[in-house]
Amino acid sequence: MPRGFGRRLKTAVVCLGVGAVYNVYFIWLLRAENITDLVYMDLLLLIFGGVWLAGVYGRLKRRDRELADLLEQPGEIGDAWGAYVDRDIVRHDVDLWKGKLETQYEQYCDLLDYITKWCHEVKLPLSAGFLACEKISDMAVRQTMREQLERINQQVNGALVGCKAQGNLYDLKIGRQSLLDCVRASIRNNRFFLIQNHFTVDIQVPEDCVVYTDKQWLVYVLDQLVNNAVKYAGADREPLLRVTAEQKDGEQRLCVEDHGEGILSQDIRRVFDRGYTGSGNQSGRYKSTGMGLYLAARIVEKLNHRIEVESEHGSYTRFTIYFCDNREYLFREGI
Numbered sequence: 001m002p003r004g005f006g007r008r009l010k011t012a013v014v015c016l017g018v019g020a021v022y023n024v025y026f027i028w029l030l031r032a033e034n035i036t037d038l039v040y041m042d043l044l045l046l047i048f049g050g051v052w053l054a055g056v057y058g059r060l061k062r063r064d065r066e067l068a069d070l071l072e073q074p075g076e077i078g079d080a081w082g083a084y085v086d087r088d089i090v091r092h093d094v095d096l097w098k099g100k101l102e103t104q105y106e107q108y109c110d111l112l113d114y115i116t117k118w119c120h121e122v123k124l125p126l127s128a129g130f131l132a133c134e135k136i137s138d139m140a141v142r143q144t145m146r147e148q149l150e151r152i153n154q155q156v157n158g159a160l161v162g163c164k165a166q167g168n169l170y171d172l173k174i175g176r177q178s179l180l181d182c183v184r185a186s187i188r189n190n191r192f193f194l195i196q197n198h199f200t201v202d203i204q205v206p207e208d209c210v211v212y213t214d215k216q217w218l219v220y221v222l223d224q225l226v227n228n229a230v231k232y233a234g235a236d237r238e239p240l241l242r243v244t245a246e247q248k249d250g251e252q253r254l255c256v257e258d259h260g261e262g263i264l265s266q267d268i269r270r271v272f273d274r275g276y277t278g279s280g281n282q283s284g285r286y287k288s289t290g291m292g293l294y295l296a297a298r299i300v301e302k303l304n305h306r307i308e309v310e311s312e313h314g315s316y317t318r319f320t321i322y323f324c325d326n327r328e329y330l331f332r333e334g335i
Helices: 005-029 036-071 087-133 139-166 179-189 191-196 215-231 292-302 327-333
Strands: 175-178 200-204 210-213 240-248 251-258 306-312 316-323
Touching (some): 005 036, 175 179, 215 251, 215 316
């Protein structure tokens, strides 16, 4: 029996029941003697009802055949059918989309693995390049070569962290960390460009300042902030990078401030958006991808911290990281 025919058949049975009741009422209760017209009308109704049921049966049977043919198709069939009115159609397309998503996810994971492997492999010739650079006798050429190698090194490290950050799983190692050690590690990572651009570095972080975080990820976030300060240092002012820490309202805060070009007011709310490069064009010396601050904000969120930015165009930019107390993470994991 075609699907849906049972419902129509029940309707026909109900109609027959109503007709039977009407016949009983007409013959027995009204004591009608001439029932020829009644029988004639019953026959007509039976004929019309039979024709209707046969038409419905044929239409539903044809519909089932078409559906069976569609279900054998490898592609989506919802549009071909006209609407998702049948559970089998929905199940067919959902399974199809699920398979496509799984395939895409596997390809995505393979791509991340390939990029990660490539970044690790390129570290070896990059290190050889640094060693070869030290043997260049011409100081101007050595400085130029060293700058380009440092930029390549930054990009490779950024690609490695980006691959990890784009994945669903973060290798978080939350622990009790010295905030001053994290700041110094970031300054060391960027010391070449800080020295080259004659930055004055002012670190005001107490020795006993402790936060619960993942040092590797936090240093990467600080690297992005320091790198931005170097990129957009003002040309008419002495470059300054100031890093300060304070405890306020029971919350540890770390501020990274520079006196560079600043951020336009219309851009301030979108600096952490993916791929957003701003409308001020800054100094025009660098081509920004808009990914550094996006990844930094995403990592800060995963670390259960918070990051905010304030700036005045042409004057300063200040990023503030608010550290939440993650000791509960240590107790929960049994560390």
